[in-house]
Amino acid sequence: MAAVHGDAHGHEHDDHHPSGIMRWITTTNHKDIGTMYLWFSFAMFMVGGTLAMGIRAELYQPGIQILEPELFNQFTTLHGLIMVFGAIMPAFVGFANWQVPMMIGAPDMAFARMNNWSFWLLPVAATLLVGSFFVPGGAAAGGWTFYPPLSTQGGLGVDLMIFSVHILGASSIMGSINIITTILNMRAPGMTLMKMPMFVWTWLITAYLLVLVMPVLAGVVTMLLTDRHFGTSFFNAAGGGDPVMFQHIFWFFGHPEVYIMILPSFGIVSEVIPTFSRKPLFGYSSMVYATASIAILSCVVWAHHMFTAGMPTVGQLFFMYATMLIAVPTAVKVFNWTATMWRGSMSFETPMLFSIGFIFLFVIGGFSGVICAIVPIDIQVQDTYYVIAHFHYVLVSGSLFALFAGAYYWIPKWTGRMYNETLGKWHFWLSMFFFNLTFFVQHFLGLAGMPRRIPDYNLQFADFNMISSLGAFGFGLTQLLFLYIMISCIRSGDKAPQKPWDGATTLEWTHLPTPAPYHSFEKPPIVK
Amino acid sequence: MRRLQVSGLSTDKDHVSIWQVAKAVLSAFMGIRKKSDLEHDAATLKPMHVIIGGIIGGLLFVIGVFSVVKLVIS
DSSP states (O other): OOOEESOSSOOOOOOOOOOTHHHHHHOOOHHHHHHHHHHHHHHHHHHHHHHHHHHHHHTTSSSOOSSOHHHHHHHHHHHHHIIIIIIIHHHHHHHHHHHHHHHHTOSSOSSHHHHHHHHHHHHHHHHHHHHGGGSTTOBOOSTTTTOTTHHHHOOHHHHHHHHHHHHHHHHHHHHHHHHHHHHHHOOOTTOOGGGSOHHHHHHHHHHHHHHHHHHHHHHHHHHHHHHHHSOOOSSOGGGTOOHHHHHHHHHHHHHHHHHHHHHHHHHHHHHHHHHHHTSOOTTHHHHHHHHHHHHHHGGGOGGGGGGGGOOOHHHHHHHHHHHHHTHHHHHHHHHHHHHHHTTOOOOOOHHHHHHHHHHHHHHHHHHHHHHHHSHHHHHHHTTBHHHHHHHHHHIIIIIIHHHHHHHHHHHHHHHSBOOOHHHHHHHHHHHHHHHHHHHHHHHHHHHTTOBSSOSOOOGGGHHHHHHHHHHHHHHHHHHHHHHHHHHHHHHHOOBOOSOSOTTOOSHHHHSSOSSOOSSOOSSOOEEO | OOOEEETTEEESTTOOOHHHHHHHHHHHHHTOOOHHHHHHHHHHOOHHHHHHHHHHHHHHHHHHHHHHHHHHHO
16 A cells, blocks of 8 residues: 655644534534444344344244234335445445545545535435335335336335435435545545555545446436326336336446445455555455456346346346456456455454455355356246345345445444454354354245245245254344443444554554544655 | 657657557456556556546447447337
8 A cells, every 4th residue: 555654643633623413413524424324224233133033933833923924024124225225335334434534634524514404314215215114004024125016006105115214315425425526535645546555446436336336216206206196107017117127226326336335345355454464465456356346247237136027138138248247357456355365464353354255255245146147047036035035145144244344344443442353253154153053044935936026935935944043143142242342342342453454554553643533644644 | 649848858748649548448358468468558658548548438328328229228
């Protein structure tokens, strides 16, 4: 990484700020807003996790035990929506808020007031989404992809979901514009694009993807809304519309969305692994290139989600080949992380454990993705638990594990206190064990033909479902341990040394005191 | 192409051949590039070159995959 010269402790800090609740409501400080994003996303993670516990409790045994089928469908729908839009995406924006200005030597985000607005839209959207459980007819129940005709027929809950998605989309677009502008305009002198930390690069590319696809999502939910209330027939065959068109538009957003949720994880892992291997990132420029390639390719593979919806052979083959080719830049990344660790002076603190766990399990999720990309196989496993297993390997052991790695890695910088290393390692190993217990067996369930989004199932699926549910309860409880570790770190953790990770080379570690002051880099550092 | 005059400073960034942009973009698609070539690219290519090259490269990629598909089913 870039060599940095300058004054490490020369900041004249003016740390006064409003106190109490008004500090948080009116703040324009990127660190405060980052903190709010992270707490919000954790709260949503708990809500989405509670829904997951409900789903797994119902699936613990065959038969209907605790959730009526209609409510079960609401649980699966809202679990997906809340985890994607409420937990994973805002968590990455929280990391971007905290880290991007500090890593590029900027004093704050480019549009500080818009930053505040981007965040405060989120609780409104979350209230609409969670509140929809309590309206007549309950929450949306057509799956997180809200395909018509289910979504054109649902009740008030679907309208609330549509408004919620609109608001979340607006928040994401504003957040992305902010991140792009900050990175392109506010880098410290000497911080050229090719000297930026990988986390900043991955976020820059992710932000462009967000600006590209969030309006598409907003468009498609607006079309749903007009179909529902204003007499249009975009997706209604009886009126000359086409429900498959919804799927094309949705997945033109939805597939880049997958990469929106994984590229910043690549960035976090690309910071953590060099630090704990005490070596520079292997193939930095190829990592940048691979990230850009993945982003471009992600826009031309969307229809692999719809192989069974009806498509000419030419279309099936095109999307199959294009999808399989994404494995190339992704493999470049995995090879580079492995090569970074190769012959490094490695140590295995919690962030490193989560990063290695990320590589190990993300590769499994990536390979099952290549398997799903093959049309004849996909037609067999479409809508089964195999797909559920695949995308949870990508999103839980991919995105979520990287978020944990990042949280442990940067919490000393954020709070000035160290987390409990022993408990952190317990958190990792318990998560690792229970995650695989939950989701590995779902591959077998899917291959045996168990469909997704059903509250009841045939007897032959009983054993694996019981194992999966036990794993899920364990995984859910383990995340309470994470909450405990973080709260005890913030309240009473040991004082963190100035630079707890001796291999860290980015500006926030080399150039700022620990904890990071409320206002940092008012005078930009010189990067050479 | 004419030399650009920016704030009285001349720049060599406009002396870029299409072939150089194509090589940079193609190697980016593969994710592999020699360090000396990369440094040369970083010194001479402007972001706009790479972005336009990347969009054209993406289109060529789509046309290429589509051609292979046509070949396979013909």
